[in-house]
Amino acid sequence: MLLRETAKVTAQLDITEERIRQELAGVAFSSPEDSPNVTEKLRALEILAKIQQLFKDATPPAQWNLDLATLGKLSDEELETALKHAEAVQAILTGTKAAP
Numbered sequence: 001m002l003l004r005e006t007a008k009v010t011a012q013l014d015i016t017e018e019r020i021r022q023e024l025a026g027v028a029f030s031s032p033e034d035s036p037n038v039t040e041k042l043r044a045l046e047i048l049a050k051i052q053q054l055f056k057d058a059t060p061p062a063q064w065n066l067d068l069a070t071l072g073k074l075s076d077e078e079l080e081t082a083l084k085h086a087e088a089v090q091a092i093l094t095g096t097k098a099a100p
Contacts (some may be wrong), residue, residue: 024044024051025044025048027040027041027044028045
């Protein structure tokens with residue numbers, strides 16, 4: 001009974017996948033003057049990205065998997081260098097500037 005009522009209301013309100021995407025896009029890409037609530041914008045972007053499957057969890061390459069024994073063998077200088085490289089890669093992947 002509830003499913004039938006939900007379908008009826010959905011049809012009456014013309015709730016479609018495309019309309020939902022358009023509404024979310026309207027919130028996500030609105031100008032700051034139209035929608036100053038950053039939390040709403042971020043949430044709409046997150047939902048859109050999930051719907052569009054833009055971000056997929058991927059297994060890191062094998063060379064990125066470090067075990068504690070390997071890390072324990074590195075000198076402080078080697079660890080510092082590795083950390084700087086890791087921060088630079090993260091900055092490239094996220095589109096932010098790396099610290100000098």
